[in-house]
Amino acid sequence: MPGLTLTVTVADCLPIYFFDPQKQVIGLAHAGWRGLSQNIIRAVLDGLQKNFNCQVANLLAYIGPHIKKCHFEIKADRGRYFQAYPECLIKKDRRIFLDLTGLAEAQLKTAGLLKNNIASSNVCTFEAVNKYFSWRRDPAAKIQAMIAYIGLPPKSHLS
Ligand SMILES: [Zn+2]
DSSP states (O other): OTTOEEEEEESSSEEEEEEETTTTEEEEEEEOHHHHHTTHHHHHHHHHHHHHOOOGGGOEEEEOSBOOTTTOEEOGGGGGGGTTOGGGEEEETTEEEEOHHHHHHHHHHHTTOOGGGEEEOOOBTTTOTTTOOOTTTSOGGGOOOEEEEEEOOOGGGTO
16 A cells, blocks of 8 residues: 555554555554453454455554553443453552553454564553653543544555
8 A cells, every 4th residue: 555644543542553565555443441352462463364365464563652551540330341351450549540552462362463573562651751642631611632643655655
């Protein structure tokens, strides 16, 4: 898809970038806890396989800045969506935090991506006050969603 740029908006959710270097195909997903609970990663990979004949084992994935387990508290009843990933539910002082990074990485691996082809940002958007907007940290009235993008240069730039 040379010359095409994909975008999603995020504000604490995970932008997940995909790149197939062999087929020169890109993908981009907006994944929050809802999307991950419904396995949006599997849906993206199905699309890349069906439409572009990508092999999952060739794909590179990068999880961009998002809210980390240190600040992503969830309501107790939402834990049920993630029972298959107990290591991603962190209980602390009767509160429950969800490790979205660990969850996305686990789902990518389950889907067949190689461990060495998955990388994640270490940044917590909640903490990076001067750099990122955070839905959880900032009042919704002042929303400043961020744009994540990925693109390949037009063909004429490649040679
Ligand atoms: Zn944090």
